[in-house]
Each structure stands twice: as C-alpha cells, then as structure tokens.
Amino acid sequence: MDDLFWLGALLLLSAAAFLFLHLLGDDDERRAA
Amino acid sequence: MQYTTPERWILIFGFIGLTAAMAKPFGAWMFALYEGRATFAARTLGPVERLVYKAGGIDPDREQGWRGYAAAMLLFNIVGIVFLYALQRLQGFLPLNPQGFDGVAAPVAFNTAVSFVTNTNWQSYGGETTMSHLVQMLGLTVQNFVSAATGIAVAFALIRGFARKETNGIGNFWADLVRITLYLLLPICLVYALVLVALGVPQTLAGSAVATTLEGVQQTIALGPVASQEAIKMLGTNGGGFFNVNSAHPFENPTNLTNLLQMLSIFALGAGLTWTFGKAVGNPRQGWAILAAMLILFAAGTSIAYIAEAGGNPIHHAIGLDPAGGNMEGKETRFGVAASVLFAAVTTAASCGAVNAMHDSFTAIGGFVPMFNMQLGEVIVGGVGAGLYGVLLYCILAIFVAGLMVGRTPEYVGKKIEAREVKLAVLAIAVLPLCMLGFTALASVLPQGLEGVQEAGPHGFSEMLYAYTSAAANNGSGFGGLTASNPFWAGTLGVAMFLGRFFIILPVLAIAGSLAAKKTTPAGAGAFPTTGALWVGLLAGLILVLGGLTFLPGLALGPAADHLAMIHGQTF
Numbered sequence: 001m002d003d004l005f006w007l008g009a010l011l012l013l014s015a016a017a018f019l020f021l022h023l024l025g026d027d028d029e030r031r032a033a
Numbered sequence: 034m035q036y037t038t039p040e041r042w043i044l045i046f047g048f049i050g051l052t053a054a055m056a057k058p059f060g061a062w063m064f065a066l067y068e069g070r071a072t073f074a075a076r077t078l079g080p081v082e083r084l085v086y087k088a089g090g091i092d093p094d095r096e097q098g099w100r101g102y103a104a105a106m107l108l109f110n111i112v113g114i115v116f117l118y119a120l121q122r123l124q125g126f127l128p129l130n131p132q133g134f135d136g137v138a139a140p141v142a143f144n145t146a147v148s149f150v151t152n153t154n155w156q157s158y159g160g161e162t163t164m165s166h167l168v169q170m171l172g173l174t175v176q177n178f179v180s181a182a183t184g185i186a187v188a189f190a191l192i193r194g195f196a197r198k199e200t201n202g203i204g205n206f207w208a209d210l211v212r213i214t215l216y217l218l219l220p221i222c223l224v225y226a227l228v229l230v231a232l233g234v235p236q237t238l239a240g241s242a243v244a245t246t247l248e249g250v251q252q253t254i255a256l257g258p259v260a261s262q263e264a265i266k267m268l269g270t271n272g273g274g275f276f277n278v279n280s281a282h283p284f285e286n287p288t289n290l291t292n293l294l295q296m297l298s299i300f301a302l303g304a305g306l307t308w309t310f311g312k313a314v315g316n317p318r319q320g321w322a323i324l325a326a327m328l329i330l331f332a333a334g335t336s337i338a339y340i341a342e343a344g345g346n347p348i349h350h351a352i353g354l355d356p357a358g359g360n361m362e363g364k365e366t367r368f369g370v371a372a373s374v375l376f377a378a379v380t381t382a383a384s385c386g387a388v389n390a391m392h393d394s395f396t397a398i399g400g401f402v403p404m405f406n407m408q409l410g411e412v413i414v415g416g417v418g419a420g421l422y423g424v425l426l427y428c429i430l431a432i433f434v435a436g437l438m439v440g441r442t443p444e445y446v447g448k449k450i451e452a453r454e455v456k457l458a459v460l461a462i463a464v465l466p467l468c469m470l471g472f473t474a475l476a477s478v479l480p481q482g483l484e485g486v487q488e489a490g491p492h493g494f495s496e497m498l499y500a501y502t503s504a505a506a507n508n509g510s511g512f513g514g515l516t517a518s519n520p521f522w523a524g525t526l527g528v529a530m531f532l533g534r535f536f537i538i539l540p541v542l543a544i545a546g547s548l549a550a551k552k553t554t555p556a557g558a559g560a561f562p563t564t565g566a567l568w569v570g571l572l573a574g575l576i577l578v579l580g581g582l583t584f585l586p587g588l589a590l591g592p593a594a595d596h597l598a599m600i601h602g603q604t605f
Contacts, residue, residue, distance in 0.1 A: 002139035003122065006524075007115070009143065013528065014111045017535045021107065024457075024543045025100045 036343040036357050041371035045335055048293075048375060049328055052300045052414070056324055059301050060308025066212055067189050067309055074216040085211050093211075096202025099546025102190055103539055105206040106183060110150050110535070113176060117146040120172045121164070130165035131240030137163060140523035147527040149173050151534035152180035152416055154266070154273030154386050154509035155526060157518040161255035161276050166238060173273060174262050178222075181269030181302075182213040184418025187538050188306055189213075191422045194545030195446050196313045198553040203545045217302075218269060225264035225298065232294075233287035236260040259284055267298040270416040272386025272509045280376070280389040281365050292368055292389060296376055299385045303414040306421040314446040318564040323424055326573040327382075330413045334402045335378040341398035342370045348602055363394025363513070374399065377510075381406040384416030386509025393496065393513035397599055400512065401592035404499050407506040409580040410465055416507060422541045424572075428563075429458040429544070431575045435561040435568075444560050447553040454544050461540040466583045468505035468529045473498045473587065481521035487514040490605030491598065495591035500526060505533035 065072050075082070086093055097105065121137035124130055137145065141158050148155045149172070158164070164173065186209035193203045230236050235256050242254045259275045263285055266272060272279075280286040286295060304324060311320025343359040350356045359370040368376070373390035380387050381403035392403050406413055412424040428445060433455050436443030443450040476482025476497050486493045492514075499512035504526040511517070517526060562568060598605070 006118070006139050006143040009524065009528075010111070010114060010118070010147075013531050014107070017107055017111075017531075017539070018104075020536060021100065021103050021539050024539060 034340055036345065036359055037340060038343075038371075041339065041343075044371055045339060045375055046332070048296065048379075049332055051297060052304050053324065053328065055297065055301050056304040056308045056320070059305025060312065060320065063185070063217065063302070063305055063309045064312045066216055067192065067313060069208075069212075072216045074220045078215045078219070082211055082215055086207075089207065091205075091207045091211075093205055093208035095205055096200075097205050098201045099190070099194075099203050099542045099549075102203055102206045102545075103542040106187065106538065106542075107535060109179075109206070109210070110183060113150045113179065114146045117149060117172045117176060118142050120168055121145060124165045124168050127165065127167050129167035129170070129238070131238075132165070134163060134165050137168075138518075140520040141518055144517075144523040144527045145173075147530050148509065149176035149271070149273060150180055151507050151530045152184055152269070152271055152384070152419070153504060153507040153530045153534070154271045155504055155511065155517075155530065156273055156277075156509070157523055157526070159277035160274060161257070166240075166257055169262060169275065170258055174258075174265060177262070177265040177269050177271040177273070178214050178218050179210065181218060181265070181271065181417045182210050184416055185213045185217070185302065185306070186210050186418065187541060188310075188418035188421040191425055191541055191545045192310050192313045194548035195310075195425075195448055196315075197549045198551065200549050201546070203542070203549050218265065221268055222261070222264040225268060225294075226260040228294070229260040229263055229291060232291050233284075234260040234263055234291070235284050256284075263295075264298075266387060267295045267385065268302065268417075270299055270303065270383050270385040270419075272380065272388075274387060280387045281391070283367075286389055289368065289372065292372055292376065295387070295389075296379045299379050299383045299387070300414050302417040303383055303420040306418065307424075310421060310425075316446070316564065319446055322564045322569050323421075323428070323572070325569045326576070327413050327415075327420075327424065329569065329573050330409070330576065331378065331382050334382070334406055334413070335375060338378055338395070338399045338402035339371055339374045341396045341402075342374050344396070346396055347600060348604065351602065360394075360396050360399065363391030365389060377403045378406065380510055381508060382411075382413035382415070384411035384419055384506060384508045386503065388510050391513045392499070392510060397492075397495075397592045397595035400495065400499075401588065401596075403510065404495070404502055404512075404592065405580065405584070405588070407502045407508050408465070408469065408584045409576055410462065411506045411508065412576060419507065419537075423537070424576075426458040426461050426541065426544075427572060427576050427579075429454050430462070430579075431568075431572045432561060432563065434575065435571060439559070439561055441559055441561070444554065444556065445563060447555065448548050448551055449554065453547050457540040457544045457547070461537045462579070464536045465505050465533060468532050469498070469502045470584075470587055472501040472505075472525050472529050476501070476521075476525070479521065481519065482525075485516045485519055485522050487516070488605065491591050491594035492605065495595060498587055498591050501529050504529040507534050
C-alpha cells in the first residue's frame, strides 16, 4: 500500500513534467507558425 | 574582523585563486567532450562506449531537437528513480548486505531515490545504519555519476544553443551522457579514489570492524566502499556521504589535505564549464567574465561567514568561553573555523551538499551565508552543469536589463535575446523561490511540518527554510535539528527536489532549442560588451539583487531575527 502511494506520487510528478515539456513545445510551435 | 587571522584569509583567497587556475584545464577537457573529439580515455574505454550504444540501440551521431533531448533526459531520470526506489525497498532480499538491513521505509526510499537522481543527495537516513553495500554501490554511487553527467549534458546542450546557428539539433542526450560518464567522471574518480585511499579513506566490502576501546568496551566501527563513493560525491557535486556525519567523519575526510582536495574537486568541473562555454562561443573571455562574477560573490559570502564564525557567539563568551577560539560548536577541531566555513561556502555555492561541520551550529550570520548561496540559485560556480545553465539564465536576464538601458535589442554572444528566451529564463528562475518559500510556508502552519522541527524561535524557522532551500536548489546539505524522515517531510522535500531539478532543466532546454535556431550576428559597435568589468558587476549585482529581494522577508524571519536575538543574549 505504501509503495502504491509513493510510486503514484512519482507517476504524478512524471506526468506533470511531461505535460510541462508538452506545453513549452506547444508555445514553440505556435511561435513558429 | 575580530579574531580572524591572516593565514586563514590566505587559505580562503588562495582557494579562490586555485579555483580560477583549475578552470582552463578542466574546461579544455570538457570542451573536447563537448565537440565529440576523442580524449585519452576514449582509447581505453571506446569499446565500452560502443557496447552501450549497441545494447541501447543508440545512434550517437543522430542529432536531437530540444524536445527529443528533454524527453530522453526525463525518461532516463524517471526510470532511475523507480529503479533506485525498488533497490532500497528490496535490499533485505538482495546480496552485499553484510549488516542484514531490512528494506528502507517507503517514504525514505522515495525521498532518497528522488534525491540521488536529481543530484541533490539530501539524506533523511544514516548511511551506515540504513543502506546495504549493494544499494550504496549499485544505487547511490551509480546515480552520483549519471546525475552529474545529466547536469553536464544539459549544460552542453545550452552551450550548443548559443554556439550553433540555424539548426534544430542541440546534440544527442544519450551520447553526451555516456561520453561524460566514461571519459570525464570515471577516469578522474578512479585516480581520485586511489588518492583518497592512500590518504586514509577506507575502501572495503567488509561490513564493520569490532575494536576494544581503552576502557575495555567493545566498539563497532562501520566500514565499506567509502573512497569510491567519496570521489564522485565531491567531483559530481552530489554530496551524499557514506556516513551520517558526511565529511566531518575521519573515514570520509581524514586530514586537512583531503579537506582541501575535496573542496577543490567540488569546484573543479563547475569552474571548468565556464571556460568550456567561452571557448565554444569563440571567446574564452566570455567564460572568464562569468567565472569572475561567480568568484566575486563567493569571496563576499565566504568573508562574511568567516568574520561571523571567527567572532563567535556572545552568549558563549558571557559564560566564559575564550572568544579567540571563534564559534567551534559543531565543528571538527581538525579543521577549525576557517576551513569549516570555507567548506560550508563551497558546498552550498556549488550545490554539493557535503558537509564537514554542522551548519545548524553556525552563528546566525554564518548560517545565513550557506542558505543564501543556495537561494541565489546555485549559480556561484554551482552544481556540475547546473551552475552553468543557471548562471546563463541570469546572463539572459542581465543582458535584457542592459538592453533596456542602452535602448537596443539585447544580444549575448552573438544571439539576439528576444521575448521567448526572457520569458523562459524568468519561468526557470521563478521555480526555486516558489518551491523554497511555498513549501516552507506550508510546513510552518501544518502540524506534520512543525513536528519535525527541534528548535523554537527563529532558528526553528531557519531549519525549515534551509531544508526546502537545500532540496529545491538540489544541494542536499542539512541544517541539523530537523527530523525530516516523517512522510510529510520526506514527501514534500522529494517533490521540491524533483521540481527544482526538472522544471528548471526543461525551460533551459527550450531556450537551447530556441537559440540554436537563430542566426548568429557579429557584435556591433553599440552592443553591450559582455566581457568587461561593467558586465561582471551587472551580472553579480543582478544575481544578488534578485536573490535579496526574493528572500529578504524569509531571511528576516530566520537568520536576521536569530542574529538580533543572539546579540541581545536571548535564547529560546
């Protein structure tokens, strides 16, 4: 149960990081367009 | 200035001179790697490099855009966190565990996994009483190498952004990672570890030794593969010690010579990268100017801390302690005040986090300097790679400010700095204060946060602020007195470390991509010069003012109030 919680937290952090990367990339593309 | 001595000042300023002297040789070594040229280590380790590429299906010559580079970096690091977490949880079932340790508690395993992967190396556990040799070697030491290599790789990518023109490629993350690890970190650490062994640092797979003391009591002395971890701990600005008391332990740092070597090795690569940057953009003076700004800030902070620690604590003097001894609480008598202060300044300026004295026991002003070094964003030499890309963010802001003053489009090393770069730089710089101050505010009002704090009054607040400052800045040093192993502290510090690492790296790589796509324009007559004293002053001033304004309220509640209480003899 403990492992699920902490690995879940890591999953959320990772998802947030990839979302951040995606958003920075979107801005890049908008600028290029 | 009372109780400071000329020979101690020589130690401090001699060390600064040695740091400047290291910049070119280490910078040239890294420049060869940056360019992908073969170094002497490639002749021996070339087959290993090719084997890694073959096993991983990597084409090292394939250029990645900034998003590809960032995705590879993120993926590699997240897998590293999961692997390290699993290794700690399962250590009870795995070999090389002579002390028979059980699996590490889940919150501590999470905290430690994030900590070592992000190059923070905050330790909410005692190494010799918690981690098996397997975890220390296969988990922690491996991450010491690859987290340092990740930082340098990101710095390389940003340098390419400045140095290249009209291209999408900023390098290949996998090739950078492998080459930096094999051809820079491993060879230096191999020699460095052997030197440490020769100077008295243990390197053994034995669990511990049992000795009989003079009183006839049996004492268990922890041992292990210390030298190998020690070498990369310093060179890679990781800072996670084999022993709980880190470099204050005589097995980690036996003599004044090892102490000096450790301090120099913390700064070696960070200082070198400034030279690499200058060389890559075609003018080494650009690198020297950055290093000069860093060393001016370092000299100022270290001097303030030394004066404060040599002056000692008036509360101690009032009860009869010799004031000439300075503040020796929490310091090793082997090193004394100056070498302890210098180590504290180096380790916090460089995002290392190793300690040879307990920062919690410094005077309020002596403890303020290490904290402020970190709050400035770890850009005073800084972590390996992280220091350079951090200071280049400030360079972007400084040239933007200079551009506003002279009324021209800002240009830095031949690149026009436009709205996107400035916005990304501000975004990256804002991450640290948000994490440091936001989490400290949260811990100050929640019972789960307050239960970890040992001291009452402003010093207790400093302990909390220091912890989140250290975590978000990926430093890892601790103000003692804080018990940070409960789930609240372990979790929030882990989150701060993650955000402080990757939410800065991502905008940095976006800047690299944006700059690489631009044309390079030769500096015109009206361009703001970025190699002279004016630029050095502007850069150092901007770093100081930005940090000062952001953290002044927090520092007033902690170290400033603590200092005022101390000089009025008030204890809590």
